[in-house]
Amino acid sequence: MSAFLAEHFLWLKAFHVAAVIFWMAGLLYLPRLFVYHSTATPGGELSETLKVQEAKLLRVIMGPASGAVWLLGLLMLWGNPAYLSEPWLHIKLALVVGLTGLHHFYMIARRKFARDERPHTERFWRILNEVPALTVIAIAILVVVKPFAA
Numbered sequence: 001m002s003a004f005l006a007e008h009f010l011w012l013k014a015f016h017v018a019a020v021i022f023w024m025a026g027l028l029y030l031p032r033l034f035v036y037h038s039t040a041t042p043g044g045e046l047s048e049t050l051k052v053q054e055a056k057l058l059r060v061i062m063g064p065a066s067g068a069v070w071l072l073g074l075l076m077l078w079g080n081p082a083y084l085s086e087p088w089l090h091i092k093l094a095l096v097v098g099l100t101g102l103h104h105f106y107m108i109a110r111r112k113f114a115r116d117e118r119p120h121t122e123r124f125w126r127i128l129n130e131v132p133a134l135t136v137i138a139i140a141i142l143v144v145v146k147p148f149a150a
Helices: 002-007 009-039 045-077 081-085 087-114 122-128 129-145
Strands: none
Touching: 002 009, 002 045, 009 045, 009 087, 009 122, 009 129, 045 081, 045 087, 087 129, 122 129
């Protein structure tokens, strides 16, 4: 299996990058929805519309994309275990774990919005919206430049 994965590494990488794009789109868009939701009248038309959009974004796009990111990334490592000796990869994986934690934080917030709670302020969501953007910049630098390469 490892030889098969190594032989098809570029295919795995291509689909991994596509999944990252979909996941990042959700990680960047969902807090924007939360910005609007945090100021919407609970139970109002806008609030109810946002509840549907937030749930679908998580269920239809972000969930499958994050699963694909992890699955394809782990398959690439299985096919090329030498990458595990690279310090840049350890930093990248820590950042991906952080993004996964953020994804779960968003899931919890969405459930609170669905109950017409307002877990944080509009300003909080505006600031938090920058976290995935800065993180993906760091990840791109790590993957392309490979600083700290062994």
